[in-house]
Amino acid sequence: MNIDKHILSLEGPILVLGASGFIGANLFKMLLSKREDVYGVCRLEKGWRLEGVDSKNIIFTDVNDSVALKNLINTITPRTVFDFISYGAYSFEESHEIVYQTNFLSLTNIVTLLEEKGVSAYIHAGTSSEYGLNSKQPKEDSSLEPNSHYSSSKIAASYFLKYVGKTRNFPAINLRLYSVYGPLEDSSRLIPNILNNAKVKKFPPLVDPDISRDFIFIDDACEAFILAASKIHPELYGESFNIGTGSKTTIKDLALIVKKIYKIKEKPIFSNMSKRSWDLTEWYSDSKKAEKIFGWKSKTNLVDGLNLTFNWLSTLTKKDYISITKQNSSNKKRSISAIIACYKDEMAIPIMYQRLTKTFKEIKIDYEIIFVCDGSPHNDIDVIKKISKNDTRVIGVNHSRNFGSQMAFRSGMELSTKQAVVLLDGDLQDPPELIKDFVKKWLEGNDVVYGTRVKREMPFYWGFLYKAFYRILSSLSFIKIPLDAGDFSLLDKRVVSWILKCPERDLFMRGIRAFVGFNQVGVDYIRPARAFGNSTNSLFKNIGWAKMGILSFTNAPLNLMTIMGFATLILSIILILLFTSLKIFFPDIAPKGATTIMLLVLSFGSINLFAISLVGEYIGKIILEVKQRPRVIRSEIIRSGVTTEL
16 A cells, blocks of 8 residues: 555645654654645644654644634644544543543534634544443444543544534544554553563563453554545544454463563563553454455554564663653743734844844744734835745734734734743844843743843933833732833743733733733843834823723722712812801802802813713723724734735
8 A cells, every 4th residue: 555645645734633642743754754734733842752853843732722722723724634632541641620621622622613714634533442341342333331531531522523524514533543552652651661671581560461452553553544534535524443453462462472572581470450440351443444444454463563663662772761751751841932023123123033043043942933014014024024935933924904012912922832932022122132031030930031121222201201100000000010021021831821811902911911920020131222213102102001001900090080089079068168158157258259160160170071081991991892803803924935815
């Protein structure tokens, strides 16, 4: 069978969810070796299995985060999807909440989003555990008898796919995998553990010798996914297929085969004390349906598969072996998305790109650069296109009009795929070199690292007004907003996730950043003047910024109006009593004429007008939120110099 032909026949782009896992990584590499439009999705880092894979093909997204998931689908718009996302197959993955969230609820979100976009094939990695207690060579239409949370969650997933396939015409197929093994498998699993011990002519402790498995080599399993995607048609939508060899191999059989192949003299030691709830003595497949429909059949016998796996293990050092244990894997912070809000910055953008690239390379961290052109009337977007054409790490976003820098940042955050984002203005007033200090603080455990402007290169009166505003806002706000801290900051992915869940459209980023909390720390810097041209800010725009911050994060103006209203009421009562007394007892000195009346009317009238206008500002914000208009409209996204109109 020419599997390469089937790989090339798949509609692209191709998305591999769970690409850092054992099966996902093998399939991802197999596909990527034949075509470029393949993207692997990892949660936090690509891990040891994907070392050496070009980062342009790796996307970091937590699929349990609905906002991040939506952004992923909208950005890639995949046509073929392989889903290997799973939780609960390992004994130490015990949280049943995460089991159902990952294996079922996230699946429903993924399928719903893909339905909206339209895909040609969605191939889901199911499991033979769906049969549960009914594990003795079941056929696909045999009863499903769950025996664990993992089993129940995967059954729910398969029935959901059957529903959307049969009734909603969604092109989904569920492959029920048996015991897949081979290169890149976790060292804590059975076969790598046995083979690593075989290298020193020993056996590890083994479970009940009568427990059986259906061992299938990884390359055969990957071919099943490729064939399912290439041969899918409407009659197969929602169907499940068993993927196994059809051969029953007990733990005792496996041990004896390994003993013979690798000439181990000692006898294996078995124990039924470690038998787990899902270990069964009759657990093997009937895969005739896959052979009949796809022409797929397992080709690699167990002896050959063991030798291939043994050869792979032999290439690993002891350090490599320790690092591939799933239980010991760490979620290191290794990637950053730089988001630059651009407006009339065509001259500054190339310099910003050069300085950012140099900085990221110096700190040796994976990165992407997202330039967001916020409806600039200048040539910003053309400059971004030229840079993107020569650097695949650069993504350009063009808005349909100017939505403001805050929405430009949010727009970039929605598209970011790395473990943290750095927000910068495109005019070079936020020095990219400071990111080195941001990253140090981030690696120390801080979730938010913001730049504190200890000095500004601007006229002294503007600097005084800025400092005064921050102190007034901080004193009035119901949350602690750091003094002299602008938008320039590094935000961990989980902070970004919570910010994106905040629904407001009149966004004040530095306030929202403080609102979400987590560990936050500042880094001092001197903010230089704008490198090119004049500032796009003005007195009226700054007043607008001040209003946005105050109205978004404090009710103090309304409280002040309440106090003033109460005070003027008391004053009015006092004046009424005073004037009445004077009129009765001292008629000659009582206030006379229109002047007094006019002053009182103007005073109270101006207070009323101010109060009404203040209430109107708050009501205006409410109306803006209630209308639920789109926060931002993107007209195009640029990747590798290619423009995709939206």
